[in-house]
Amino acid sequence: EIMMTQSPATLSVSPGERATLSCRASQSVSSNLVWYQQKPGQAPRLLIYGASTRATGIPVRFSGSGSGTEFTLTISSLQSEDFAVYYCQQHDSWPPLTFGGGTKVEIK
Amino acid sequence: QVQLQESGQGLVKPSETLSLTCTVSGGSISSSSYYWGWIRQPPGKGLEWIATIYYNGNTYYNPSLRSRVTMSLDTSKNQFSLSLSSVTAADTAVYYCARRPWLLVAFDVWGQGTMVTVSS
Numbered sequence: 001e002i003m004m005t006q007s008p009a010t011l012s013v014s015p016g017e018r019a020t021l022s023c024r025a026s027q028s029v030s031s032n033l034v035w036y037q038q039k040p041g042q043a044p045r046l047l048i049y050g051a052s053t054r055a056t057g058i059p060v061r062f063s064g065s066g067s068g069t070e071f072t073l074t075i076s077s078l079q080s081e082d083f084a085v086y087y088c089q090q091h092d093s094w095p096p097l098t099f100g101g102g103t104k105v106e107i108k
Numbered sequence: 109q110v111q112l113q114e115s116g117q118g119l120v121k122p123s124e125t126l127s128l129t130c131t132v133s134g135g136s137i138s139s140s141s142y143y144w145g146w147i148r149q150p151p152g153k154g155l156e157w158i159a160t161i162y163y164n165g166n167t168y169y170n171p172s173l174r175s176r177v178t179m180s181l182d183t184s185k186n187q188f189s190l191s192l193s194s195v196t197a198a199d200t201a202v203y204y205c206a207r208r209p210w211l212l213v214a215f216d217v218w219g220q221g222t223m224v225t226v227s228s
Contacts, residue, residue, distance in 0.1 A: 001171070032213065034213070034214040036155075036215075042220075043204055043206075043218035043219065043220055043221055044147075044155065044204075044215070044218060045218075046214050046215065046216045049212055049213075049214040055214075055216065056216075087154065087155055089155075089157075089214070091213035091214070094168070095157075095160075095168045095169060095170055095171060096157055096170040096171060096172070097157040097160075097170075098157070099154055099155040099156070099157070100154070101154045102154050102155075
């Protein structure tokens with residue numbers, strides 16, 4: 001089973017600033033990496049697939065990069081609606097599909 | 109646009125079987141373009157994939173749950189379901205159903221989730 005590790009667990013950022021979230025896989029997952037955003041009381045929302053492709057309707061301030069074992073989600077200028085928990089998920093080797101533990105982006 | 113809605117027991121006793129249904133509207137579960145899945149989230153914790161099913165009935169289970177999980181399709185009702193046997197308190201979670209396009213190994217449409225509590 002491929003383990004996904006996200007860091008930091010919590011990221012405190014001021015509105016308008018850049019946020020950089022990391023996701024590391026225990027072995028290479030190529031570009032088979034997805035990012036989701038989850039707000040309190042809501043289902044996750046697909047942000048990025050294929051490590052770097054934005055899903056339909058996702059603002060350009062969200063960008064994904066990386067391949068192999070190291071991945072990054074960048075939010076270029078945080079808006080109030082971006083404060084949430086972000087999860088990465090690999091689908092290179094499954095079952096099982098595996099998620100990272102999440103990074104909470106909070107207002108500084 | 110497609111919508112998913114979970115339904116089922118909100119409270120299950122330990123050792124019993126949890127049963128949930130996901131009703132799909134605005135699209136057909138018989139389409140070869142999609143897989144359908146279940147994901148859960150214990151209170152205050154992260155996401156755990158449970159199972160995925162394809163329109164032809166092929167199923168994929170999380171090995172950690174495989175011995176207790178069954179997922180199935182009911183094409184006549186445009187629903188898919190989850191059964192989890194021998195539940196314990198560790199199975200208490202919000203259970204989400206979701207859609208995964210065939211070419212996109214990511215869940216792009218999710219239900220709102222349903223809370224299931226395991227308690228006597």
